Amino acid sequence: MATFRVNGVTLGVESFGCEEDPLVLLAGGTTMLSWPDSLCERVAEGGRRVVRYDLRDSGASTTKDPENPMYDLRDLADDAADLVAALGAESAHLGGQGVGGMVAQVAALDHPESFSALTLVSTRPVAPGPVDDDLPDHDQTVMSAVFSSPQPDWNNRRAVAEYAAGNAAILGNDPAQALEIAARIWDRTPTSGAAVHQANQLGMTFSRIDCSPRWRERLGDLRIPSLVVHGRADPFFPIGNGEALAAEIPEAQLLIHEDMGTQIPECANGAIATTMLGLER
Known part of the structure; x- marks a missing residue:
């Protein structure tokens, strides 16, 4: 674990592999723990330096006011570069x-x-909010079930982890994996503030930032090897979003995992790592 000062903020990072190897940089969604340890290790074993990092207002990165972020999507893109x-x-x-x-x-x-x-894993080509007519929106039955669950005490580690595990099956995820990740996110949240814990666990800060202008119409300009990974069981960004990304990015590969929901399951790590490693060959 380390921190780097870039673009006026501090970003928390974790590295795997040798510093001399080609760099694979993994942006958290919103914390770095959205990228499983074993996936990072597999890619590093393939001769890459893997660095995963927390977005602003999450994990070990600069946290100010997750309910009123004073930056936009372009700032986060600049952070990565x-x-x-x-x-x-x-x-x-x-x-x-x-x-x-x-x-x-x-x-x-x-x-x-x-x-x-x-x-690109479990994502879509438009910002939070209303989607384009040709893209499937969140599964409303699933979202209603998740948001109707009683909120935990966000300052109680066990309650937060159990809340995540309770929603996991609804979201197509492994409850045991969700329990572990939620507890680790809670441990890495550098505050006792309930609002910060809630934002870290649910990624709520991102929905409050300015994501304009649109970028979907520019995807055809990409000229780098690209891989789109999506789960058939993802109710948050249903599979049509991944299919649209793969169709609009020139020569992009599409890797669909039939049993994957919103989190990358352990059983998918091998195929994802192998495909990532072969992308630039």
């Missing part, structure tokens, strides 16, 4: 999961010199 330079690399294979995938898309479009490949 500046982090590549801070890590001493000329360019990186950039990965983004969930809302981190939105950051990754814009970063690759706005800073083509900084990124040599792109992996």
Whole structure:
């Protein structure tokens, strides 16, 4: 674990592999723990330096006011490009999961010199809010079930972890994995404030930032090897979002995992790592 000062903020990072190897930079969605340890380790074993990091207002990165963020999507994209330079690399294979995938898309479009490949996991080509007519929105039955669950005491580690585990099956995820990740996110949240814990667990800060202008119409400009990973069981960003991304990014590969929901399951790590490693060959 380490921190780097870039673009006026501090970003928390964790590294796997040798510093001399080509860089794979993984944007959290919103915390770095959206990228499983074993996936990072597998990619590192394939001869890559893997660095996963927390977005602003999450994990070990600069946290000010998650309910009123004073930055926008372009700032987060700039963070990614500046982090590549801070890590001493000329360019990186950039990965983004969930809302981190939105950051990754814009970063690759706005800073083509900084990124040599792109992996997008469980994300979509438009910002939070109303979706385009051709894209499937969140499964409203699932969202209603999740948001009707009683909120936990966000300052109670066990209650927060059990809340995540209770919602996991609804979201197509493994309850045991969700329990562990929620507890680790809670442990890494550098405050006792309930609002910060809630934002870290649910990624709520991202929905409050300015994500304009649109970028979907620019995806055809990407000229780097790209991989889109999506779960058939994802109710938050249903599979049609991943299919649209793969169709609109030139020559992008689409990897669909039949049993994957909103989190990357352990059983998918091998296929994802292998495909990522083969992307630039």
